[in-house]
Amino acid sequence: MKPTSSSPPIRPAQRAEHKIVTGILDGTFAPGSVLPSERQLAEILCVARPPLRETLQRLAAQGWLTIAHGKPTVVNDYWEKGGMGLLSTLARYVDTLPHGFVVHLLEVRSRLLPIIAELAVKRAPDAVLAFLDKVESLEDNAPAFAVFDWQLQLFMAGETGNPIYKLMFNDFSVMFATLAAAYFSRFQARAASRSYYRELAAAIPVGGKRVEAVVMAAMEESVTLWKRIGREEG
Template identity: 80%
Template structure:
């Protein structure tokens, strides 16, 4: 599937980031390997050393690199060393993500969102229903569905009474924004989501007894749709 391009940006800091992150993701800089020294890397990228140094330290803070004074900068296994902060960086390089990353990400959502929805409906069923009513007037295009679906997730997280859920979703925002644009470009995905919103509303009206199941089934269906289309492409 053709997703957002990760062509090299013009700004020096972004150019440094692009070279290093794409190199890590495509295997040019495998885990455990050392980057060229600061002078060599600055010359190769055509950037000054201050923005290079700043970017390297930011990437180290996210878990991509290990920097030790007087030693080479080493590439980490980001699966092991990375934290939630690197998700916002990964959103800019979604077309070079390792195989299976998107499915893993969607699988996490399929575990997290049912719990969020269940708590939200227990605390504020009428508010969630009122939000879902907007789905009936959605335009049949990827942009409208992507915006609504993400706002629904954030809205429900805000209604749980636990602010940590919203903080967790915020970490996924960049990746899901990019994924949603591609996912909802698929007519089958829009149809499945429109049906999901209606079934969820019906479950809430039936005193919410099946909310968690409805949301989990919808999330698992979204994974299946993505896998089917990704394989066909």
């Protein structure tokens, strides 16, 4: 009897996407260059043309590529042409992210999450406080912190009353899970986050700008800690 695998087989379209996106990220397919013809690319990637065509159209819609009838497919500068759909694809390629991407992402979060927290506390202070009560039973290990921290962000985004915030954060669930494992493996990061959760809980009765200031300070500290992790691992 053959052993079964718990991992589903990789679909041809997924394989094509992986090879094209990683090729763009590592410079194999540089911005401004043209991809081989569909027939040649199908042979190079070892996929049939229908799933390859599906992949190319999806990547073009996200801004990775420009496809024009009767012309070669051009690789875009994704920083210039990409949109939110591109970010959700990038989230699946943490190991090949462009230099500085994680820091840029955390810097955006450090501006966005304070606003989200303030809105959430304004609309549902008791709910946010009840969520933060879980901190006292939070185990001191990376998986527990990674799950709690992400759930807190999603919870506050959901409590703002603006569903767009939740949609934006949902795109980064895979990326956050990978990055958080490295971040929270450091005792200093876990200690800083536990202090942040407690300070946020203490700020809720005050509300308003106090909540925003606590979250802003914690997010900026996370950027500093991540840069330090990058230097140590570099």
